[in-house]
Amino acid sequence: MSAIDGLPPLREVIARHGLRARKALGQNFLLDLNLTARIARVPGDLSAASVLEVGPGPGGLTRALLAEGAGHVLAVEKDARCLPALAEIAAAWPGRLSVIEGDALEVDPTAHLSPPIHVVANLPYYVGTELLVRWLTPPSWPPFWASLTLMFQREVADRIVATPGTRAYGRLAVLAQWRTEARIALTLPPEAFTPPPKVHSAVVHLRPRARPVAEADxxxxxxxxxxxxxxxxxxxxxxxxxxxxxxxxxxxxxxxxxxxxxxxxxxxxxxxxxxxxxxx
Missing domain, CATH: 1.10.8.100 (rRNA adenine dimethylase, C-terminal domain)
Known part of the structure; x- marks a missing residue:
């Protein structure tokens, strides 16, 4: 992918900017650009869409989204160390990447993006579940997003798609399946990340139902x-x-x-x- 966007390999970017992953921020950087390209293709054609990315880090998935044709990407990054690397990506794709330094829990994407809005993110582990529940439980439906393509620990992904009567079935499964159709799109081994987590990861794709399974507040x-x-x-x-x-x-x-x-x-x-x- 570096040949496509003209940017250096991610390992070089991380080394040059001193972007050692921080455990406190739940960071595990995905460096395999073949995998990031596969994730970017999960939502389908994004050429006429806006994309919200949370926790882009050095920008591996960001680059994939842009290279795969996303119309506009808004990257929300809490770690200021990553901003120079993201600025280099923005310069390589003029007018197609905006970066906000801040907490995704406090950013209203509708103030910065025009619909249709797709959320695609390798979510920081510490905030992933909370963001998902927020996106699943707005007061009104359908939501601001047209799809969610989110990476979680495999255990969390299994809980999202679990069926009644199984050990993994719980709060996340009910809230997700009440208003969306959810599936696991792909799984990723620990060695795909830097540093490698102790568990496998999985990408979950959720599309909103036109109407919930049953009405409720x-x-x-x-x-x-x-x-x-x-x-x-x-x-x-x-x-x-x-x-x-x-x-x-x-x-x-x-x-x-x-x-x-x-x-x-x-x-x-x-x-x-x-x-x-x-x-x-």
């Missing part, structure tokens, strides 16, 4: 799901006590009080959320 849905899985080994009549009269709530939703969270479908969680809303 997003904030209430998140509250119900969190309560249910915080004590997943308990029957729901015990796990949901913090929400009020659990027995009555379950009866209203048509869910047996002896059920456990891991056995409920997404639609049943939405029924619980509607019942809780109705009870005020």
């Amino acid at each position: 997003a904030a209430v849905m998140e509250r119900v799901v969190a309560a249910a899985f915080n004590q997943r080994r308990k029957m729901l009549r015990a796990a949901l006590r913090g929400l009020g009269d659990a027995e009555a709530l379950l009866a209203d939703a048509g869910v047996a009080p002896t059920e456990r969270a891991e056995r409920l479908s997404v639609a049943q969680f939405a029924a619980l959320a509607r019942a809780l809303t109705a009870r005020g």
